[in-house]
Structure formats: structure tokens, C-alpha cells
Amino acid sequence: MSVKLMQGNEAIALGAIAAGCRFYAGYPITPSSEVAEVMARELPKVGGKFIQMEDEIASMAAIIGARVGGLKSMTATSGPGFSLMQENLGYAVMAEIPCVVVNVQRLGPSTGQPTAASQGDVMQARWGTHGDHPIIALSPISVSQAFDLTVKAFNLSEKYRTPVILLTDEIIGHMREPIELPDFTTVEKYEHVVTEPPETYKPYSNRTDVPPMAAFGRGYRYHITGLFHDEVGFPTQRLDEVEPWLERVNSKLERNPDDILLYQADYQPGARVAILSYGATARTARHAVKQMRARGEKVNLFTAYTLWPFPEKAVEALADSVERIIVPEMNLGQLALEVERVAGRRKVTRVNRANGEMVTPDMILAAMER
Amino acid sequence: MDKRTEIRLAGEGGQGMILAGIILAEAAAIYDGKQATQTQSYGPEARGGASRSEVVISDGEIDHPEVLEADVVVALSQEAYKKFAGSVRPGGLLIVDEERVTLDPEVEAVRLPISRLAKETTGKSITANTVALGALVGLTGVVSRQAIEKAVLARAPKGTEEMNRRALEAGFQAVQKLRVA
Amino acid sequence: MAEHILEAHSLTRQEAQIPREDWFEASETLQHLRKNKKFPTIWCSGCGLGVIMGALIRAIDHLGLQRDQVALVAGIGCTARMPVYLDFNTLHTTHGRALAFATGLKIARPDMKVIAIMGDGDALAIGGNHFIHAARRNIGITALVVNNAIYGMTGGQYSPTTPVGMRATTAPYGNVEPPFPICDLAIAAGASYVARSTAFHALELDKYLSEAISNDGFSLVEAVSYCHTTYGRINKLGTAAEMMRGLRDNSISKTAFDKLSPEEQQANTKIVRGVLHRKKRPEYTAIYDLIVQQQTHQEEIRLRNTGRH
Numbered sequence: 001m002s003v004k005l006m007q008g009n010e011a012i013a014l015g016a017i018a019a020g021c022r023f024y025a026g027y028p029i030t031p032s033s034e035v036a037e038v039m040a041r042e043l044p045k046v047g048g049k050f051i052q053m054e055d056e057i058a059s060m061a062a063i064i065g066a067r068v069g070g071l072k073s074m075t076a077t078s079g080p081g082f083s084l085m086q087e088n089l090g091y092a093v094m095a096e097i098p099c100v101v102v103n104v105q106r107l108g109p110s111t112g113q114p115t116a117a118s119q120g121d122v123m124q125a126r127w128g129t130h131g132d133h134p135i136i137a138l139s140p141i142s143v144s145q146a147f148d149l150t151v152k153a154f155n156l157s158e159k160y161r162t163p164v165i166l167l168t169d170e171i172i173g174h175m176r177e178p179i180e181l182p183d184f185t186t187v188e189k190y191e192h193v194v195t196e197p198p199e200t201y202k203p204y205s206n207r208t209d210v211p212p213m214a215a216f217g218r219g220y221r222y223h224i225t226g227l228f229h230d231e232v233g234f235p236t237q238r239l240d241e242v243e244p245w246l247e248r249v250n251s252k253l254e255r256n257p258d259d260i261l262l263y264q265a266d267y268q269p270g271a272r273v274a275i276l277s278y279g280a281t282a283r284t285a286r287h288a289v290k291q292m293r294a295r296g297e298k299v300n301l302f303t304a305y306t307l308w309p310f311p312e313k314a315v316e317a318l319a320d321s322v323e324r325i326i327v328p329e330m331n332l333g334q335l336a337l338e339v340e341r342v343a344g345r346r347k348v349t350r351v352n353r354a355n356g357e358m359v360t361p362d363m364i365l366a367a368m369e370r
Numbered sequence: 371m372d373k374r375t376e377i378r379l380a381g382e383g384g385q386g387m388i389l390a391g392i393i394l395a396e397a398a399a400i401y402d403g404k405q406a407t408q409t410q411s412y413g414p415e416a417r418g419g420a421s422r423s424e425v426v427i428s429d430g431e432i433d434h435p436e437v438l439e440a441d442v443v444v445a446l447s448q449e450a451y452k453k454f455a456g457s458v459r460p461g462g463l464l465i466v467d468e469e470r471v472t473l474d475p476e477v478e479a480v481r482l483p484i485s486r487l488a489k490e491t492t493g494k495s496i497t498a499n500t501v502a503l504g505a506l507v508g509l510t511g512v513v514s515r516q517a518i519e520k521a522v523l524a525r526a527p528k529g530t531e532e533m534n535r536r537a538l539e540a541g542f543q544a545v546q547k548l549r550v551a
Numbered sequence: 552m553a554e555h556i557l558e559a560h561s562l563t564r565q566e567a568q569i570p571r572e573d574w575f576e577a578s579e580t581l582q583h584l585r586k587n588k589k590f591p592t593i594w595c596s597g598c599g600l601g602v603i604m605g606a607l608i609r610a611i612d613h614l615g616l617q618r619d620q621v622a623l624v625a626g627i628g629c630t631a632r633m634p635v636y637l638d639f640n641t642l643h644t645t646h647g648r649a650l651a652f653a654t655g656l657k658i659a660r661p662d663m664k665v666i667a668i669m670g671d672g673d674a675l676a677i678g679g680n681h682f683i684h685a686a687r688r689n690i691g692i693t694a695l696v697v698n699n700a701i702y703g704m705t706g707g708q709y710s711p712t713t714p715v716g717m718r719a720t721t722a723p724y725g726n727v728e729p730p731f732p733i734c735d736l737a738i739a740a741g742a743s744y745v746a747r748s749t750a751f752h753a754l755e756l757d758k759y760l761s762e763a764i765s766n767d768g769f770s771l772v773e774a775v776s777y778c779h780t781t782y783g784r785i786n787k788l789g790t791a792a793e794m795m796r797g798l799r800d801n802s803i804s805k806t807a808f809d810k811l812s813p814e815e816q817q818a819n820t821k822i823v824r825g826v827l828h829r830k831k832r833p834e835y836t837a838i839y840d841l842i843v844q845q846q847t848h849q850e851e852i853r854l855r856n857t858g859r860h
Contacts, residue, residue, distance in 0.1 A: 045849070049659070070660065216642075221641075
């Protein structure tokens with residue numbers, strides 16, 4: 001292993017390849033394009049395939065199609081493209097097709113500021129596609145973690161047959177930091193194994209949280225649809241077939257919190273205030289906390305790496321430990337809504353910046369005085 | 371908290387200041403074994419406009435990755451000077467290309483003929499960023515001389531290694547002279 | 552039963568005498584229907600889609616393809632429901648996106664025969680962008696576009712192929728938009744095989760579909776059909792049988808069309824049936840595979856040279 005200086009976007013691309021991603025479809029958009037450029041260069045070297053599609057709708061469709069054909073797949077985009085992907089992101093949820101969608105957040109709404117940082121798509125990642133649905137969103141705080149969480153995103157996506165959103169931001173995506181890359185052959189990869197013979201295989205069996213997925217062209221000829229479907233995959237409107245599906249799919253993530261919910265809780269006995277943050281802003285929060293602790297002030301620090309599903313229990317515990325939670329974000333208050341929801345009567349102080357610039361340590365320190 | 375050094379390198383788009391930042395961060399992280407982050411901001415246009423590269427170097431973990439109060443600002447154009455000269459912390463260091471920057475009366479700065487040195491030494495004004503790195507490291511010692519040299523050579527396109535070595539050396543020499551003077 | 556019909560259905564005279572309820576077991580072509588799928592179809596009785604589905608089955612059967620080797624990808628609409636009834640790898644996607652999903656699938660499995668089944672609104676309105684780009688890439692996908700000039704499933708709104716002046720629920724005073732000539736569009740965009748026939752000319756469709764599926768590149772077969780339930784009713788065009796007859800009377804073979812004088816060709820308003828375009832062009836996945844082979848080879852050498860292998 002050797003140290004390299006690398007952008008977050010490059011680390012994401014390499015993390016994908018390490019995780020076994022062998023198909024990438026995308027459409028150029030700042031500040032995510034480096035992911036596509038690295039994938040275009042690296043994928044053919046490992047026998048993988050890259051295609052630049054006509055738009056983000058098609059990109060999202062193509063990665064689902066490729067995964068149906070048996071290749072682990074990914075796309076990367078930013079706000080405007082992420083909006084276009086919502087349609088087929090919902091399809092991947094409904095048809096339970098694993099795939100990874102990287103959103104390098106930039107300032108919105110609309111075209112906004114392409115080169116400016118933001119965390120404005122947190123709620124879109126949760127609810128961007130229509131209808132009630134489960135979703136996983138992970139948010140790295142460093143270049144090195146961008147690699148690790150991309151690997152994690154692939155494995156969770158496969159294990160739970162769900163799209164996983166790697167919700168990063170322009171700061172992490174474009175920042176260069178030292179990273180030590182592991183030997184890719186040693187990286188853990190989740191693979192589906194179908195043991196049922198084709199005659200009895202049920203791609204959407206409700207007898208288990210996540211039925212194994214068979215790829216097309218391997219003897220399992222089944223139907224995949226975005227309509228509500230029965231256990232075999234055929235469209236249905238029968239309540240006795242729809243309801244077990246709803247129950248299984250909407251609780252498959254909740255039932256596996258230890259696997260999915262990633263966070264770091266750094267408690268100091270006697271602290272009365274906690275800071276909860278994620279993504280690039282978590283770096284600022286750490287900076288502020290170190291300054292406070294150096295002055296002898298006690299403060300708890302909570303860093304969320306999994307944003308969705310929201311780590312409710314851990315945040316409840318955090319709320320129990322202090323009187324107040326400060327939530328800095330590069331938006332007008334999005335994850336703060338979730339913190340407020342689970343924090344009970346604890347005071348939640350929002351620290352917001354939505355002009356393309358990072359929250360500063362001083363802004364967090366000032367919130368301590370509020 | 372570990373001492374962090376914050377450096378802002380600014381110039382016109384196309385002057386290679388972003389690359390200079392990357393090289394400086396590589397010198398620190400790869401060759402000196404320190405921690406470093408490099409960030410940048412640029413307008414949407416590929417060339418022209420003011421572009422800046424920020425490097426934070428520390429012996430320990432770097433949290434907030436951007437410059438908060440610059441210890442050093444290098445400005446290679448009048449626009450970059452106007453925009454960023456004020457971001458140097460009190461007691462910090464401002465380095466300007468005296469060929470291209472007219473200082474305001476009250477501003478203190480190390481004035482070096484960076485672009486002229488580049489032209490004289492290598493015949494190519496695009497090596498000004500390397501000259502600037504030599505001057506910056508010569509003045510601050512933020513990374514070791516060996517580290518910056520290795521980092522510059524590792525990034526130099528094939529066949530331009532010697533040219534870049536001379537450009538870096540010219541930067542070192544220029545500040546050496548300053549010290550003597 | 553006439554010999555040519557028996558032949559078209561891969562039936563022997565003996566098989567044709569098998570009671571209808573046992574056909575499923577006896578017929579080679581009907582074997583391609585899904586046994587575990589509850590029939591009948593969602594299509595209105597008299598719809599041309601059943602005939603077109605039959606043509607598709609016969610084309611695949613004629614080529615002797617393994618069912619595992621065939622994937623049917625569809626978007627949304629009446630036509631897009633076709634795959635669910637067929638015993639292949641079937642992917643029913645979102646409206647307009649069949650070709651984009653099919654592109655990913657084809658790249659993942661270049662060895663499979665990928666057939667995208669779309670209606671006119673699906674392929675040319677919401678999916679128009681994907682349509683021209685799939686054709687431009689000449690990716691080895693067969694697009695079967697069933698053109699009935701209307702949105703049937705949503706109740707009869709005008710589509711990008713509705714002729715000017717015809718009525719629809721969203722064109723109560725007559726359609727004012729000129730229609731897309733589907734085949735011309737595909738040819739201009741780069742498709743390497745383009746053919747057109749109608750639901751009446753089922754045997755022609757068989758032939759064109761098997762040629763399209765065999766073509767190494769992007770193929771389009773436009774199957775002109777009708778919707779008696781919406782379009783026919785609004786425009787007072789009669790029953791399904793009368794509309795089917797209309798396809799016979801208002802179409803002309805390309806051979807006959809080619810014999811017309813330039814003035815007559817100019818004045819022709821009939822549907823021209825035939826293979827309209829054939830052009831050998833490199834197929835997308837084959838070209839990309841060369842890059843993969845070259846790069847994996849170079850990577851091998853690099854790893855060997857750096858001792859990391």
C-alpha cells in the first residue's frame with residue numbers, strides 16, 4: 001500500500017471498482033464528472049463497461065438494465081441530474097434491483113451554482129421518488145471514507161436489493177487528501193447465490209427479507225416490473241399479494257439496523273451540548289469541537305455516515321445525553337428536521353449556510369453561545 | 371490542537387495555481403509524511419478568471435479542510451491580489467509577482483519578479499507556478515526542499531523535468547537573495 | 552386449414568386437428584407462452600396486438616433461439632404489456648425508457664438477443680430521445696414499435712403519430728401536429744435494419760422480425776396496428792375487423808410502391824410495407840468489446856511488469 005493524493009470523486013470511482021462494479025452509465029455534470037472520467041478510463045482494464053448515455057434518465061435506466069444482466073453497476077450525478085434519476089430510482093426500489101447512485105451535491109435549486117458546495121439534497125435523497133419506499137443514503141466525510149463507503153454502498157445494495165445513494169458534496173468530491181488504497185482483491189464483496197431451481201424460484205418471495213436475485217440469461221426466466229407484483233413477479237392488484245410485499249420491502253432495512261446504520265458517537269461525560277453533523281460539515285464540526293475541548297469545554301460529537309434510514313435510536317440516545325443539539329448543515333435545515341423529530345423536548349439549534357460556502361467553525365462556536 | 375498551516379495560491383485561470391496547490395499537498399502528504407488537504411475554487415469557465423487553490427498542512431489530522439485565516443497567500447495577478455490579499459492573517463505572509471501586481475501603499479508583501487524569473491530561467495512563462503512554489507517553500511519551510519522537488523518532478527510532463535527543476539531552483543534563489551539583502 | 556397458415560404457426564395438419572384446449576402442449580410456438588401466467592391478456596378483444604405477439608413468437612421460434620438467450624424489454628402502455636405473457640427473460644420498465652434499460656442489459660449481456668417492445672407514444676414521445684440515440688449507436692437491439700397512432704391505455708389521447716386532422720380525446724377539434732415518420736427517423740438516426748408491415752400482414756411481420764433479430768445492430772420493425780376502442784370510436788372508423796381490413800386496403804408493398812411513377816409515389820398516402828433500409832455498420836457492443844480486450848490485455852502486461860501479478 002502506498003499513499004496517494006486523490007480527489008473524493010476519484011476515490012469513489014476506485015471504490016466502485018474495488019467493490020466489483022463492472023458497469024457505469026452516466027451523463028456529464030459538474031461537480032461529479034471526475035467519477036465518470038475515472039470509470040471510463042479504468043473499467044475496460046478490469047473487463048468492465050462504461051457508457052455515456054443521452055441523459056440521466058437513461059443513465060439510471062441503463063444501470064438497472066445492466067444489473068439485471070448480472071453486472072454490478074453505478075451512476076454519478078449532481079442535483080439537476082439527480083432530479084431526472086428519481087423516476088427510475090423508484091423503479092429500482094420497486095423491482096428491488098441493486099445499484100449505486102452517487103450524488104455529488106451542488107448548490108440548488110435548479111441549475112443553481114455548479115461549482116458550489118451544498119447539502120441541499122438530503123430530503124430529496126429520502127423522498128425524491130414518488131410513493132412510500134425504503135432507501136439507503138450514505139455520506140462520507142473524507143476522501144478515504146469516500147472509498148470505503150462506496151464499497152459499503154455496493155454491498156448494502158446487493159445484500160438488501162435496494163438502490164443505495166452515496167450522498168456526498170462538492171467539497172468531498174473535489175477535495176484532495178492522502179489515501180491508502182487497499183489491495184482490491186481483499187475487499188469484501190457481497191454476491192447473490194440462488195440455490196432454488198428455476199421451476200420453484202420466486203424472485204420476490206415474501207418468506208425472507210431479501211430473496212436472492214437471479215440474473216437474466218442464466219436459466220431463470222422471470223418477469224420484472226415496476227407495477228405491484230406477486231412473488232413470481234407478475235403484476236397484481238390483489239391485496240393478499242400486495243400487502244405482504246409492502247410489509248417486507250418497507251421493513252427490510254429497519255429490521256437490519258446494525259448492518260446499515262453507520263455513525264460515530266463521541267461522548268464526553270458531563271457534556272450538556274452535542275453537535276450532530278455529516279458530510280463535509282462534519283469536518284467543520286470536528287474542528288469546532290477540538291477548539292472547545294482544548295478550552296476545557298465539554299461537548300458531545302455525533303457524526304452520521306448513514307443518513308437514511310435515519311439512525312433514530314442513536315440520535316435519541318444522544319438527545320438523552322445532553323440538553324441541546326446543534327445541527328450545522330450546508331442547507332436551510334434538512335437533517336435538522338429529523339433530529340427535531342426524534343430529539344423529544346431537547347432544544348435543536350440549526351446552523352445553516354446555503355450560499356455555496358462551507359459552514360465555518362466560528363459559526364458553530366457562535367451557536368454555542370445562543 | 372496540531373498546528374496547521376494554511377496556504378492560498380491565487381492567479382489567473384491557466385497560470386497553474388491549482389496544480390501548484392496539488393504539488394504542494396503531495397509534497398507534504400506523500401514525501402514529508404504529513405497530513406494535507408487541497409481544495410480549489412474556479413469559475414465555470416475553463417480558462418481565465420481568478421482561480422485559487424488552498425492547501426492546509428498539519429502534523430496531525432486536518433478537520434475543516436479549507437483555509438480559515440491564511441498564513442500565506444501567493445498572488446500572481448492583480449485580480450488575485452485584490453481578491454485575496456486581505457485574507458492573510460495578521461503577521462502572515464503575502465507573496466506577489468511584482469511584475470504583475472501593483473501593491474496598495476499600506477500593504478506589506480514579499481515582492482518577487484516571479485513571471486520574469488520563469489521566462490529568464492526556462493524561457494517559458496508557464497513555469498511561474500513552479501518558481502512560486504520554490505519561493506514559497508524557501509520562505510516558509512512548510513515542506514522540505516527534497517519533498518517539493520520530488521513532488522514537482524513527479525508531476526512534470528516527460529521531458530520537462532530539468533526545466534521544472536530549474537524553475538523551482540530559481541524560486542529558492544530569489545528568496546535566498548532577499549534574505550542576504 | 553390452409554397450408555401457409557399451418558406453416559406460419561409451425562403446426563402440422565395433424566396438430567391443427569388437436570382440440571384447441573390441448574394446443575398449448577402440442578404447438579411449438581405456443582410453448583413460448585407462459586404457462587404460469589393467467590390469461591387472457593389485458594388487451595381488448597379484436598386488438599391487433601395479439602396478432603403481432605404471434606408474429607414475434609414465430610420469428611423467435613423460426614430462428615431457433617433458446618428462450619434463456621432472449622430478453623424482452625418494454626416500457627408502458629398496451630403494447631408494453633406483451634412481454635409478461637411470454638416465457639423469456641422479461642423486463643417491464645418505465646414509460647419511454649425501454650431502450651435505455653435495454654442498452655444496459657445488452658452491454659452486460661452482448662450474447663443475448665434483446666428486443667424492446669414499444670408503442671408509438673412510448674417509443675417516440677417520452678422515449679424519443681432514447682430511440683434516436685439507440686439507433687445512432689447501432690447497438691444490437693431490436694425495436695418493435697407497434698404504431699396505432701393513439702394512447703390507448705390512457706383512453707385515446709393524440710400521439711406523435713396521430714395523422715393531422717384526426718380526433719383524439721385531447722384533440723377534440725382534430726389533431727394539428729404533424730406525425731413522426733417512425734422508419735424515416737430511425738434511418739436518419741443510424742439504424743441498420745428498418746422494416747414496416749401491419750397487423751393484417753402477420754406473415755410479413757414474422758419475416759421482418761426474424762431478419763431484425765438476426766441483424767447485428769439496431770433494428771426497427773414498425774408494426775402498424777389500430778385501436779378500435781379509442782381511436783376507431785372517436786373517428787368513427789368502425790369495428791376491429793373493419794379497421795383490420797383498412798390495413799389491408801390502405802397499404803402497399805414496397806415492391807409495388809417502387810414501380811409507381813415519381814408523381815404517383817409523391818401522391819401516395821398508403822402505408823408502404825417492406826424492408827425500407829439495410830446498412831452494414833459496426834455494432835456498438837462489438838466495438839466496445841475491442842476496447843475492453845485491448846485494455847485488459849495491456850493491464851495484464853502492466854501488472855506483470857510491475858511485479859504485482
